[in-house]
Amino acid sequence: MNGLDDPQWRQLQARLQAARAALLSQLADDLDRSTDLRQPLPHVAEASPADNASQRTLHTAVHEAAAHTARQLDIVRHALAKFDDQRYGLCESCGGAIGYSRLDARPEARFCINCQTRLEQRRR
Secondary structure (H helix, E strand, C coil), X not given: CCCCCHHHHHHHHHXXXXXXXXXXXXXXXXXXXXXXXXXXXXXXXXXXXXXXXXHHHHHHHHHHHHHHHHHHHXXXXXXXXXXXXXXXXXXCCCCCEXXXXXXXXXXXXXXXXXXXXXXXXXXX
């Protein structure tokens, strides 16, 4: 069992659903901005090299923001999918309960604090 009571379970699920909705909205905005940047300005016959470089930089930044938003959305969707089969709140490494305080801080957490710490130490 994941150690969560029903109110905690529902509250965390609601937070993740709200995060998913916000990320979907943000991703739509990012994609709209990306599309807008591809359209040439009607009043500019030919842009200077500096303007072109600025446009490329802005386009790259918007693309990177959209990619980051999409990655965050995947993480939230993964967490929400675990509610369906009662795996939410269980560590994906050791299978133990993650703990409410950690889930309250990071509802999308995949690992208990011990497994997360070991993972981060291995990455160093």
